[in-house]
Amino acid sequence: MNWALVGTGGITNNFLTGLRAVADANIVAVVSRAEESARQFSVTHNIEKSYTDYDQMLEDPAIDIIYLGTPHTTHKDYAIRAFSAKKAVLCEKPAAINAHDLEEMIATARKNHVFFMEAMWTRFVPPLCKVREWLRYGLIGEIKMVEANFGFSVPWKPAERWLNPALGGGALLDAGVYPISLASMIFGGKKPEKIVSILNIGKTGVDEEVSAVLSYNGRIANISTALCTKMVNDAYIYGTNGYIHLPDFVFSHHASLFTDGKYHYNYEPEFISNGYNYEAEEVISCIRAGKIESDIMPLDESLAIAHTLDTIRFQNNFKYPGEK
Numbered sequence: 001m002n003w004a005l006v007g008t009g010g011i012t013n014n015f016l017t018g019l020r021a022v023a024d025a026n027i028v029a030v031v032s033r034a035e036e037s038a039r040q041f042s043v044t045h046n047i048e049k050s051y052t053d054y055d056q057m058l059e060d061p062a063i064d065i066i067y068l069g070t071p072h073t074t075h076k077d078y079a080i081r082a083f084s085a086k087k088a089v090l091c092e093k094p095a096a097i098n099a100h101d102l103e104e105m106i107a108t109a110r111k112n113h114v115f116f117m118e119a120m121w122t123r124f125v126p127p128l129c130k131v132r133e134w135l136r137y138g139l140i141g142e143i144k145m146v147e148a149n150f151g152f153s154v155p156w157k158p159a160e161r162w163l164n165p166a167l168g169g170g171a172l173l174d175a176g177v178y179p180i181s182l183a184s185m186i187f188g189g190k191k192p193e194k195i196v197s198i199l200n201i202g203k204t205g206v207d208e209e210v211s212a213v214l215s216y217n218g219r220i221a222n223i224s225t226a227l228c229t230k231m232v233n234d235a236y237i238y239g240t241n242g243y244i245h246l247p248d249f250v251f252s253h254h255a256s257l258f259t260d261g262k263y264h265y266n267y268e269p270e271f272i273s274n275g276y277n278y279e280a281e282e283v284i285s286c287i288r289a290g291k292i293e294s295d296i297m298p299l300d301e302s303l304a305i306a307h308t309l310d311t312i313r314f315q316n317n318f319k320y321p322g323e324k
């Protein structure tokens with residue numbers, strides 16, 4: 001299937017590496033706002049077509065799937081235009097800046113009957129697939145709690161995406177979406193019925209540290225995220241009969257299962273490419289099967305996660321420019 005990559009920044013370069021490892025994928029086009037970046041990216045990566053006009057790219061009948069590797073604030077507009085042109089979209093996380101925008105994106109994708117998925121790549125790597133299997137088999141008993149952190153220190157460049165409110169900057173949307181998505185995956189994909197949170201706004205006007213306790217039908221997730229703090233980014237899933245440990249869970253290469261205080265199993269499978277290949281394989285296999293969304297990262301769950309992110313921000317009076 002033929003892909004067009006939109007944006008030439010950090011994540012597009014990583015995703016491209018993963019996509020190259022997918023047998024059924026051709027990268028046929030790149031879109032950049034600047035002609036020189038588009039040309040340079042296409043030459044460096046040996047991509048046949050480069051565009052500076054997004055709509056012109058959408059008119060290209062050779063292109064099946066659009067990958068959006070652009071700042072969160074741009075996702076809605078790019079995705080809606082792609083759906084109207086009947087193109088499938090894999091959209092970087094968070095799929096939108098808020099639930100209101102994501103609702104509109106989902107409605108447009110469904111109306112046009114085209115595939116749409118949030119690029120929550122961590123869900124598709126082999127250790128996370130194994131964790132879902134362990135949980136399905138009840139190997140740690142009844143699941144009671146999840147604890148997960150994702151935080152790091154970004155370079156202090158206030159104009160760039162991470163720290164800039166106009167580009168949807170802040171820890172919660174960039175990094176906090178991972179532990180929340182993990183908890184959601186484990187606790188059934190619905191919005192928590194109760195959320196208690198603390199969110200600290202930094203000098204550039206975006207959230208630099210966030211902690212939240214979320215209750216999913218009485219089961220508890222404890223998450224923290226940060227943009228200017230080096231954290232240990234592990235996740236734990238606790239059950240009545242044991243627990244699972246995912247070291248560095250966003251870049252998960254292995255999962256450890258501990259049951260009954262005696263049994264310990266370490267799952268560390270061979271990892272193909274850099275891991276972004278697995279989400280791309282999911283997109284292709286869904287489209288080949290005639291599906292317009294993934295069962296592993298369903299759209300209603302992405303929307304529930306977006307509502308959770310909104311609730312945490314709004315509890316702490318944090319809104320993006322132009323948000324009501």
Ligand SMILES: NC(=O)c1ccc[n+]([C@@H]2O[C@H](COP(=O)([O-])OP(=O)(O)OC[C@H]3O[C@@H](n4cnc5c(N)ncnc54)[C@H](OP(=O)(O)O)[C@@H]3O)[C@@H](O)[C@H]2O)c1
Pocket residue numbers: 006007008009010011012031032033034037038069070071072074092093094119121161167173174
């Ligand atoms: N899945 C992951 O592991 C992962 C990791 C990092 C980021 N992300 C997500 O990917 C998205 C992009 O993050 P990034 O770190 O790659 O950002 P980045 O390095 O700043 O790159 C974003 C690119 O988007 C393009 N772009 C289009 N419209 C833009 C606008 N209005 N302002 C700025 N750039 C614009 C630019 O390419 P041109 O100049 O060529 O147009 C830019 O290079 C974010 O939503 C982020 O949350 C995901």
